[in-house]
Amino acid sequence: MAAAAPSVVATTAGASTAVLSPRPAPTSAFLRRTHVTSHRHPTLKCRRAGPLTPAAAAAAAAGGSSPSSAVFHGEAFVVGDNIDTDQIIPAEHLTLVPSKPDEYRKLGSFAFAGLPSAAYPTPFVAPGEESTRYAVIVGGANFGCGSSREHAPVALGAAGARAVVAESYARIFFRNSVATGEVYPLELADAGAWKECKTGDVVTVDLGNSVFINHTSGKEYKLKPIGDAGPVIEAGGIFAYARKTGMIASKAAA
Amino acid sequence: MASSVSAAAKASAAFAHKKELAAATASATTQHRAGSSRRTKACRVRAVASPARAPSAPASTGSVKTAMTMTEKILARASERAGLEPGENVWVDVDVLMTHDVCGPGTIGIFKKEFGEDAKVWNREKVVIIPDHYIFTSDERANRNVDILRDFCMEQNIKYFYDIKDLSNFKANPDYKGVCHVALAQEGHCRPGEVLLGTDSHTCNAGAFGQFATGIGNTDAGFVLGTGKALLKVPPTIRFVLDGEMPPYLLAKDLILQIIGEISVSGATYKSMEFVGSTVESLNVRSLLKITLINCHSNMEERMTLCNMVIEAGGKNGVVPADETTFKYLEGKTSVEYEPVYSDAQARFFSDYRFDVSKLEPVVAKPHSPDNRALARECKDVKIDRVYIGSCTGGKTEDFLAAAKVFLASGKKVKVPTFLVPATQKVWMDVYSLPVPGSGGKTCSQIFEEAGCDTPASPSCGACLGGPRDTYARMNEPMVCVSTTNRNFPGRMGHKEGQIYLASPYTAAASALTGYVTDPRDFLM
Numbered sequence: 144m145a146a147a148a149p150s151v152v153a154t155t156a157g158a159s160t161a162v163l164s165p166r167p168a169p170t171s172a173f174l175r176r177t178h179v180t181s182h183r184h185p186t187l188k189c190r191r192a193g194p195l196t197p198a199a200a201a202a203a204a205a206g207g208s209s210p211s212s213a214v215f216h217g218e219a220f221v222v223g224d225n226i227d228t229d230q231i232i233p234a235e236h237l238t239l240v241p242s243k244p245d246e247y248r249k250l251g252s253f254a255f256a257g258l259p260s261a262a263y264p265t266p267f268v269a270p271g272e273e274s275t276r277y278a279v280i281v282g283g284a285n286f287g288c289g290s291s292r293e294h295a296p297v298a299l300g301a302a303g304a305r306a307v308v309a310e311s312y313a314r315i316f317f318r319n320s321v322a323t324g325e326v327y328p329l330e331l332a333d334a335g336a337w338k339e340c341k342t343g344d345v346v347t348v349d350l351g352n353s354v355f356i357n358h359t360s361g362k363e364y365k366l367k368p369i370g371d372a373g374p375v376i377e378a379g380g381i382f383a384y385a386r387k388t389g390m391i392a393s394k395a396a397a
Numbered sequence: 398m399a400s401s402v403s404a405a406a407k408a409s410a411a412f413a414h415k416k417e418l419a420a421a422t423a424s425a426t427t428q429h430r431a432g433s434s435r436r437t438k439a440c441r442v443r444a445v446a447s448p449a450r451a452p453s454a455p456a457s458t459g460s461v462k463t464a465m466t467m468t469e470k471i472l473a474r475a476s477e478r479a480g481l482e483p484g485e486n487v488w489v490d491v492d493v494l495m496t497h498d499v500c501g502p503g504t505i506g507i508f509k510k511e512f513g514e515d516a517k518v519w520n521r522e523k524v525v526i527i528p529d530h531y532i533f534t535s536d537e538r539a540n541r542n543v544d545i546l547r548d549f550c551m552e553q554n555i556k557y558f559y560d561i562k563d564l565s566n567f568k569a570n571p572d573y574k575g576v577c578h579v580a581l582a583q584e585g586h587c588r589p590g591e592v593l594l595g596t597d598s599h600t601c602n603a604g605a606f607g608q609f610a611t612g613i614g615n616t617d618a619g620f621v622l623g624t625g626k627a628l629l630k631v632p633p634t635i636r637f638v639l640d641g642e643m644p645p646y647l648l649a650k651d652l653i654l655q656i657i658g659e660i661s662v663s664g665a666t667y668k669s670m671e672f673v674g675s676t677v678e679s680l681n682v683r684s685l686l687k688i689t690l691i692n693c694h695s696n697m698e699e700r701m702t703l704c705n706m707v708i709e710a711g712g713k714n715g716v717v718p719a720d721e722t723t724f725k726y727l728e729g730k731t732s733v734e735y736e737p738v739y740s741d742a743q744a745r746f747f748s749d750y751r752f753d754v755s756k757l758e759p760v761v762a763k764p765h766s767p768d769n770r771a772l773a774r775e776c777k778d779v780k781i782d783r784v785y786i787g788s789c790t791g792g793k794t795e796d797f798l799a800a801a802k803v804f805l806a807s808g809k810k811v812k813v814p815t816f817l818v819p820a821t822q823k824v825w826m827d828v829y830s831l832p833v834p835g836s837g838g839k840t841c842s843q844i845f846e847e848a849g850c851d852t853p854a855s856p857s858c859g860a861c862l863g864g865p866r867d868t869y870a871r872m873n874e875p876m877v878c879v880s881t882t883n884r885n886f887p888g889r890m891g892h893k894e895g896q897i898y899l900a901s902p903y904t905a906a907a908s909a910l911t912g913y914v915t916d917p918r919d920f921l922m
Contacts, residue, residue, distance in 0.1 A: 225663075225766060227886040229884070229889050234863045235864060238499075238865065239538065240503050240542065240545075241503045241615065242506025242615075257887065257893065260893070284663060288711060290862075291598040291600075291612035291614055291708075292500065292598075293500070293596075293615040294503075314666055314667050314713060315598060315612055315614065318613070318617070319614035323614070375628075381617060384628075385620065390488060390626065391623070391624055
């Protein structure tokens with residue numbers, strides 16, 4: 144699990160996992176920044192949390208707390224169209240091996256280091272930090288194009304991002320996000336949302352209701368259903384899915 | 398959701414009864430044929446240059462249910478399905494899994510974590526491990542990553558590991574090859590009809606051999622390592638028909654840049670790109686010098702360049718139907734039996750594009766996107782700082798022969814530093830030994846030296862993707878570079894403010910001679 148959670152705003156009292164409906168009007172309490180851990184379901188981090196425990200698996204199977212009803216709150220980091228993997232994680236950092244815990248964390252510190260500073264003056268990871276304050280990345284079309292490097296979704300997840308909300312994805316990045324469980328790759332139903340969002344906006348991603356809410360701008364956007372990736376994400380990644388459907392034997396250790 | 402679960406269950410059942418299935422269908426499936434019958438495949442009827450047809454309604458043809466494109470057929474056979482349709486998710490048997498020094502260690506980590514420290518790979522002869530990305534560097538982690546590969550290969554007794562230990566002299570390493578995609582082809586690991594997966598986006602390069610080849614991440618690769626299977630979504634196919642006589646100033650790189658510029662960097666997302674037509678069949682770098690025999694080596698390398706950049710259009714895979722050229726290239730390179738497949742005449746394509754190649758002109762992709770297409774001649778006022786000729790896309794033997802032709806035609810010296818990075822040891826040796834037609838017996842290396850280029854460097858991926866800071870030809874300051882590589886996103890070759898113009902080897906050499914982006918017709922006509 145990430146060492147530091149991104150800082151998020153406090154939700155209305157007692158509603159740590161509730162859907163924000165109706166949306167609260169911005170108040171000073173709402174905008175106050177506190178270190179509240181954003182809602183995170185263990186099965187979404189199958190890669191880092193290890194194999195599903197029987198209890199979590201049962202819960203997922205029961206559908207009571209499955210990934211598809213997860214809710215994320217946090218600040219948004221906004222990028223445009225065609226953000227490629229070289230911008231997400233520059234190639235010089237690919238000597239870091241994601242399956243080694245200390246190098247995994249280092250990858251997180253370099254997330255989005257390739258974004259040109261002129262277009263993106265606010266860095267995703269602040270200088271000297273190892274993780275990000277931004278839990279949700281908002282992007283345009285063809286997010287994650289370019290290389291097949293799994294280091295890309297891994298770096299974003301290691302830095303502390305929870306979800307990407309984009310108009311569309313390049314296929315290998317999308318697949319890697321699903322396979323690793325590092326970030327939730329969500330697709331917007333309509334184009335242009337990123338242009339109405341600013342880095343630092345307070346947002347909510349509500350998977351149960353398929354909606355992306357920008358509290359700062361007051362706008363809401365529909366999300367597309369997760370589609371074919373659903374069963375794989377529901378199971379907890381490609382390995383868990385394969386075990387669930389009988390393609391490979393269950394892990395003896397679990 | 399239901400379909401993928403049932404498909405998985407079906408596959409699961411198939412997996413369990415694979416032995417019985419294999420025995421029962423030995424004569425029906427055409428996966429293995431005896432010896433020299435390979436050649437007769439070329440006579441088989443295939444839809445290579447059929448005219449574009451509007452998608453026909455199912456009722457009117459009657460056989461559309463089983464008509465498939467070659468990508469669909471390959472995946473059907475690999476998943477033991479009689480037929481399938483785009484959009485289906487199927488478990489396929491993988492014929493070859495490739496990994497390298499950047500993604501291998503992570504893949505191995507996942508494999509061991511999920512299958513156990515003592516787990517064995519599914520087939521020690523189907524895993525090909527090729528260090529190539531960050532080799533000639535003092536970066537300790539990069540060097541360590543090659544050691545990790547070696548330890549794993551020794552533990553698993555991996556048959557194909559193209560190892561390197563002596564970094565000071567690549568020639569002292571008899572097993573070392575260089576760039577993975579070119580090595581896969583040269584070592585006979587690419588075969589028609591097969592499924593090849595690699596932990597690198599340019600794995601689509603191998604589609605030139607009429608196989609399904611695509612890039613995957615570490616987690617998927619870790620899964621394949623243990624099971625020999627992968628869950629793939631069947632892509633619909635966009636067909637590109639390239640006809641017309643190839644002008645002597647154009648190369649396959651111009652064709653693919655033309656296409657990417659046409660459909661954009663997401664134009665082929667989740668799709669297969671099938672390249673057919675008379676031009677594809679006879680692509681031949683050496684045609685400029687009036688060599689009328691189709692040179693199979695030249696042709697295959699040009700087909701590879703075409704398929705290599707399919708990923709730059711977002712494509713899942715690229716394919717060129719196998720023919721006599723393919724079979725000839727593979728002679729002596731592989732002893733594994735293979736069975737090519739071809740798109741059915743009634744196969745339905747997502748869309749068709751037709752190009753009259755004779756009307757095309759040399760193009761470049763301007764910063765900062767591979768689809769930012771422009772005519773080379775319209776960029777003639779762009780002053781450049783360097784030229785880079787290398788990578789899986791533009792560092793093959795034919796690419797260097799092409800560059801040499803331009804330097805030979807000019808007779809002058811380059812005006813900017815010109816870096817040459819042969820993709821593999823074989824390419825390096827060709828550069829130093831093959832006579833360039835029309836030069837009176839000179840080799841590429843001699844012509845490059847006379848033109849004032851840098852000495853051809855140790856074969857690897859080099860600066861195509863920047864790499865560790867001490868990588869040869871890495872762009873460490875903002876500058877303008879014309880490159881035969883595959884991507885020009887910000888920071889691709891190192892510096893975030895660097896400007897990269899993607900081009901063919903002809904255009905790259907011409908630009909080196911003038912110090913500006915230059916149309917090669919200035920030297921070739």
